[in-house]
Amino acid sequence: xxxxxxxxxxxxxxxxxxxxxxxxxxxxxxxxxxxxxxxxxxxxxxxxxxxxxxxxxxxxxxxxxxxxxxxxxxxxxxxxxxxxxxxxxxxxxxxxxxxxxxxxxxxxxxxxxxxxxxxxxxxxxxxxxxxxxxxxxxxxxxxxxxxxxxxxxxxxxxxxxxxxxxxxxxxxxxxxxxxxxxxxxxxxxxxxxxxxxxxxxxxxxxxxxxxxxxxxxxxxxxxxxxxxxxxxxxxxxxxxxxxxxxxxxxxxxxxxxxxxxxxxxxxxxxxxxxxxxxxxxxxxxxxxxxxxxxxxxxxxxxxxxxxx
Numbered sequence: 001x002x003x004x005x006x007x008x009x010x011x012x013x014x015x016x017x018x019x020x021x022x023x024x025x026x027x028x029x030x031x032x033x034x035x036x037x038x039x040x041x042x043x044x045x046x047x048x049x050x051x052x053x054x055x056x057x058x059x060x061x062x063x064x065x066x067x068x069x070x071x072x073x074x075x076x077x078x079x080x081x082x083x084x085x086x087x088x089x090x091x092x093x094x095x096x097x098x099x100x101x102x103x104x105x106x107x108x109x110x111x112x113x114x115x116x117x118x119x120x121x122x123x124x125x126x127x128x129x130x131x132x133x134x135x136x137x138x139x140x141x142x143x144x145x146x147x148x149x150x151x152x153x154x155x156x157x158x159x160x161x162x163x164x165x166x167x168x169x170x171x172x173x174x175x176x177x178x179x180x181x182x183x184x185x186x187x188x189x190x191x192x193x194x195x196x197x198x199x200x201x202x203x204x205x206x207x208x209x210x211x212x213x214x215x216x217x218x219x220x221x222x223x224x225x226x227x228x229x230x231x232x233x234x235x236x237x238x239x240x241x242x243x244x245x246x247x248x249x250x251x252x253x254x255x256x257x258x259x260x261x262x263x264x265x266x267x268x269x270x271x272x273x274x275x276x277x278x279x280x281x282x283x284x285x286x287x288x289x290x291x292x293x294x295x296x297x298x299x300x301x302x303x304x305x306x307x308x
Contacts, residue, residue, distance in 0.1 A: 002109045002118050004125065005145045006086075008072060008101040010137040012296065013183045016065040017094040018101065020073070022052060024062045068092075068137060072103060075132035079125065080107040082114035089151035089304050090158065093256075095296030097184060099140075100159075100303035102151045118144055151304075157228060159249045159302040162262040162294065166192050167241035174240045185243070186298035192269030194244055198232040200268040201246065203278035204261060205230055211285035213264070215256035215293065223285075226251045232265060244269075247302075256293050264291030 049063035064070050073086040089102040108115020116125050126142040133139070165185040169175035178185050204227050211223040227250040235243035246262050264281070267273040273281075273291060281289040 001106050001147070002116065003104060003106045003145050003147050003149055004116070004122065005102060005104045005143050005149060005151065006072070006129070006139045007141040008068065008103055008137065009099045009140050010068050010097065010101070011183065012068070012092060012095050012097045014066065014136060015071075015094060016067050017096070018068045018088050018090065018092045018098075020067050020069045021065040022062045023065070024058065024060050068098075068101070069103070071134065071137060072129070072139070073105075075129050076105055076107075078132050079128040080114060080116045082108055087151055089155050090301055092299075092301055093296050096299045096301065098301040101301055102155075102304045102306075104145060104149055104151045106147070154306050155252070155304050156307050157249055157251055157305045158253065159247065159304075160253070160258045161248075161300050161302050162186070162246040162258060163235075163298045163300075164188050164192070164244040164246070164266070165238065165241050166190075166244060167239070173242075176239045176241060178238070178241070181238075183297065184300070186294055188266060190270050192242070192244065192266065193271070194232055194234050194242075194269065196271075196275045197244070197246075197265045197269045200265055200273075200275040200278045201230040201232050201248075203275075204248070204282075208282045209285055210254055210257055210282065212281050212287055212290045213257045213260040214254035214287065215260070216287065218255040220254060223254060225253065225257070230261070259294045259296065259299060260287075260290055260292075262298070263294045266294065267291035 049065050052062045052064055054061050069086055069088055073084065076084055076086060084105040084107050086103045086105045092098055110117045110119065122142040122144060126139055129139050163185045165178040165187045167173050167176050167187065168189055168191045172191050177187050207224065207226040209224050214223055227248060230248045233245050235245055237243060246265060248258055248261065264273060268275050
């Protein structure tokens with residue numbers, strides 16, 4: 001039974017995140033609450049949810065929220081004509097984008113009535129899956145991998161970016177909000193000190209306990225992670241506004257960790273937090289010492305690397 005790895009890119013705006021969610025929703029006039037939905041989808045996203053068949057032992061139906069895992073998994077099932085489970089490497093939140101998400105699945109091979117034999121080729125499999133996907137998600141590569149390939153445990157490092165559109169009002173700037181790429185950047189009205197932000201970013205590098213940069217309820221036994229690099233770069237101006245990009249790589253990240261680091265660096269750029277106290281914030285393990293959690297809009301999973 002062959003196993004395939006997919007590299008997946010998506011615009012996360014209209015998705016309820018990566019991970020499949022099949023909540024039991026409340027019914028009008030029924031005082032029983034529905035399931036807790038981590039992504040807190042909007043009414044429009046709930047309207048796009050797919051109703052599921054009633055499960056044994058339950059008196060209310062569930063719905064499948066529009067998640068990347070669900071959409072890609074259904075496309076794969078349509079191609080290989082058998083049930084599969086698509087395992088993803090990173091559980092990106094609602095609204096977070098990706099250029100290099102990795103997912104893997106196993107299906108039937110040679111001699112099976114369904115599945116995808118290796119002899120058919122991964123190029124054909126890539127085209128077949130993409131032919132069943134909506135416009136906001138695309139499989140960019142497909143490869144056969146060993147049977148024990150685990151996209152989560154096998155990941156050696158990950159890279160994220162967070163892009164800022166810095167446009168203060170006159171007289172310091174034009175005050176123009178982003179238009180054409182507004183889904184992929186976070187708008188900041190105040191001017192930012194990019195040099196101070198970059199100095200602060202360097203203090204994040206290394207193995208640390210990042211409890212101060214983790215959302216409550218992260219669910220991890222350990223908050224120790226290693227950041228390999230973190231830098232703030234000025235990009236070409238857009239619409240007369242400054243563009244800054246925060247790039248961070250590491251062996252893994254806690255829930256909202258990148259967005260909280262980005263929010264802390266923005267507060268450094270605003271002058272609310274001194275660049276030299278990042279080490280103290282890390283040592284404190286106190287979430288209240290760090291900056292805000294920035295919106296998902298500007299965040300993108302750039303790549304995931306695996307060992308030889």
